[in-house]
Amino acid sequence: MIKQLRKGQAEVIGGLMVVSVLLLIIIPLILNTMTSSTNVGTRNYVLRSQFEIERWSERLVLSADKTRLENPSTVEVTIVRIWRNISGRSDPYDLPRPINISVGGYLPINQLVNNLAELEAVVTARGRVIKIQELLPPSQGGEGGEGGGEGGGEAPLGLTGEEITGGNYLYNYSISVLKCQMGSTNCTTTAVPAIYYNNRWIANRSNAWVDITNEVDSGEIMYSDLDENKAPELVILYKDNNNKYYVLKDKDRYEYTIRIRNYTRIKADTKLIAIYIKLVTRLDKTATINTFIRATLVYTLNNAINISNYATLSTAKIPQINRELAIYEGYVIFPVKQFEQFSSIVGNYPGDYHLDIEVRTEALSSTGNTPFSSGIEYLAVVSN
Amino acid sequence: MKLDSGISPVISVTVLVGAVIILGLTFMAYSISLSNAQSSEVRLRNILVDEAAKTVIYIEKEDRNNVNITIYLGVTRVLPESARYRLTVFRANEYGTFYGLVPLSASEVEVYVKPPNINVVQPINQTQALRTFLVESSGNYVPLSTLGLSTVNTYTIWYIPPNSTLIKLNIRITSIANFKYVVPVLLADFGSEYYEIARIYYLPSGWRQ
Numbered sequence: 001m002i003k004q005l006r007k008g009q010a011e012v013i014g015g016l017m018v019v020s021v022l023l024l025i026i027i028p029l030i031l032n033t034m035t036s037s038t039n040v041g042t043r044n045y046v047l048r049s050q051f052e053i054e055r056w057s058e059r060l061v062l063s064a065d066k067t068r069l070e071n072p073s074t075v076e077v078t079i080v081r082i083w084r085n086i087s088g089r090s091d092p093y094d095l096p097r098p099i100n101i102s103v104g105g106y107l108p109i110n111q112l113v114n115n116l117a118e119l120e121a122v123v124t125a126r127g128r129v130i131k132i133q134e135l136l137p138p139s140q141g142g143e144g145g146e147g148g149g150e151g152g153g154e155a156p157l158g159l160t161g162e163e164i165t166g167g168n169y170l171y172n173y174s175i176s177v178l179k180c181q182m183g184s185t186n187c188t189t190t191a192v193p194a195i196y197y198n199n200r201w202i203a204n205r206s207n208a209w210v211d212i213t214n215e216v217d218s219g220e221i222m223y224s225d226l227d228e229n230k231a232p233e234l235v236i237l238y239k240d241n242n243n244k245y246y247v248l249k250d251k252d253r254y255e256y257t258i259r260i261r262n263y264t265r266i267k268a269d270t271k272l273i274a275i276y277i278k279l280v281t282r283l284d285k286t287a288t289i290n291t292f293i294r295a296t297l298v299y300t301l302n303n304a305i306n307i308s309n310y311a312t313l314s315t316a317k318i319p320q321i322n323r324e325l326a327i328y329e330g331y332v333i334f335p336v337k338q339f340e341q342f343s344s345i346v347g348n349y350p351g352d353y354h355l356d357i358e359v360r361t362e363a364l365s366s367t368g369n370t371p372f373s374s375g376i377e378y379l380a381v382v383s384n
Numbered sequence: 385m386k387l388d389s390g391i392s393p394v395i396s397v398t399v400l401v402g403a404v405i406i407l408g409l410t411f412m413a414y415s416i417s418l419s420n421a422q423s424s425e426v427r428l429r430n431i432l433v434d435e436a437a438k439t440v441i442y443i444e445k446e447d448r449n450n451v452n453i454t455i456y457l458g459v460t461r462v463l464p465e466s467a468r469y470r471l472t473v474f475r476a477n478e479y480g481t482f483y484g485l486v487p488l489s490a491s492e493v494e495v496y497v498k499p500p501n502i503n504v505v506q507p508i509n510q511t512q513a514l515r516t517f518l519v520e521s522s523g524n525y526v527p528l529s530t531l532g533l534s535t536v537n538t539y540t541i542w543y544i545p546p547n548s549t550l551i552k553l554n555i556r557i558t559s560i561a562n563f564k565y566v567v568p569v570l571l572a573d574f575g576s577e578y579y580e581i582a583r584i585y586y587l588p589s590g591w592r593q
Binding site for chain 2: 045051
C-alpha cells in the first residue's frame, strides 16, 4: 500500500518537473516576442509623433514688403520644392539644393523666383505645402472677394484667421492717430501708431510705414509686447521734449483714438456687424482702473456706425489684480438692422468704412509708481 | 520468479522515461516551430509598422481639365533614408472600406514619378493579387485576390533624400464619375510580397458629396 502511494507521488513530481521545464521554455519565448514588438512599435510612434509636431509647427510668413519669406515658427523650415506659375502654367521645380530657413530667419523671394507673382507654393522637407496666396493679407487676396463668396463674412463667430489683422499685417493699412491724451497733456500732433517687429520700431507716419527705431527711446521695447507672447502689439508713440518717441502711458489717465482707413467693406444689406479685438493693458497692481473701448465704423463725418456704444460691451472695469497685466479679448456684436438710423446708413452708403478704435484708461483708486499702457494685439471686423 | 519481478520495474521505468523524453522533445520542437512562425509574423508586422510610421504621404496639388483630374502626391520620410515603394491606385465610394476598392486600369490612370522624371509615364508592374496585401478594417492584412483580382498594376516609387518624391496621377474623369474617392495606396515589398503601409482617400475638390 505504502509502496503504491510512493509510486503515485513520484509520478506527480515527475509530471510537475516536465511541465515546469516546458513552461520555462515557452514563457520566455512568448515574453521575448511580445516585448520586442512593443519596443519597436513604441519607438516608431514616438519618432512619428515628434515628426508630426515639428511638421505642424512649420510656418512661413511674407514680409510686409513681400520680398522675403520669414520663419516665425519654432522649427527650422527646409524648402525642397517650389510650385511656379508662369503664364498660367503651374509646374513643380525641385531645388537643386534644399534651402534652410532658420528659426527667426528669412529667405529673399528672389532666391526662389524672379517675382512673387510666379511663386505659387513652397513645399517643405517635412511635407508641408505652403501656398503663397494664403500668406497674403485678405485685402491683397483678390479683389471683390468679400461679395459673399469664399472666405467672405459668414456668421461673425465663424471668424477666420485671415480676417484678423495684427502684427505685420497692419502694414497693409493706413493708420492714423486722431487723438492722443496723456493726463492733461495733449500729444495728438506728435503721436504715431507703431509696432515693434523684427527688432525694429515701424510706425505709420504720413500714411507710410517707416522704420523709426533710431528715434525711439531704447527702454520702450518693454511696452511692445505686454503679454510677452511674441505677437507685437500696436501701440501709440508720442514725442517728448527731447525729440525722442515714447510709448503712450500714464499713472492716472490716458486715451487715444486711432483710425484704420478703409478697413472693412460693408454691404447695403448688412444686418450684423461684429468687431473682435484683443487689447492688452499694463497696470499697477495697486490700482483699480476703468478701460473704455469704443469701436466705430466711419463712412463719412456724418455717417458713422457707433458699434460699441449701442452694443453690449464698451467699458471694462479691471479691479486690483495680482498681475500687472489685464487682457480684454472678445467680440462686440452689433445688430445693425435693429437700429433704424444705422440700418439706413448701411443701406445708403455701402462700401469701404474706416475703423476708429478709441481706448481710454483711467485709474479709479490710488495708483502706485507704475504707469499703465495698452496695446492692440489684433482686431477684426466681420459683417453679414 | 524473483528475477522476473526484479526486471519488470527496470524495463517499465526505462520505457516510461523514454516515452516522456520523446513526448517532451516532440512538444518542445512543436512549440519552438510555433514560436518561430509567430516571431517571423511579429517581425514582419514590426517592419510594416516601422515603415508605416516612417512614411509620410500627402497631397501637394490638384489640377483639372475637361478630361483629367491630376493629383500630385508627395512622399517623404521621417528619417532621411532611401526607400523603395510600390504604388497602386483605386477608386472607392466609401471611406475606409477595403471591400469597396476598385482598381484603376492602365487606360484610366497614368502615373508619373519624380525621381526620375515627372514628365515621363512610369512603367507598370503587374503583381499577383494573391501576394499583394492591404489592411482590412479589422487591422488584418488581406490579399487583393479576395476582391476577385488576379493581378494588380503597381508602379515603382523611389524616395531619395533630401528631396521628397513627387507622384503625378493623371486620372480620366470618366473613370471616377461614379465614385467619390481616389485612393492611392503605397506598398512596401518583402521578397515577392507587397504590403500596404499608407493609403489616402482623396475627394477631388468640387466633387459631389
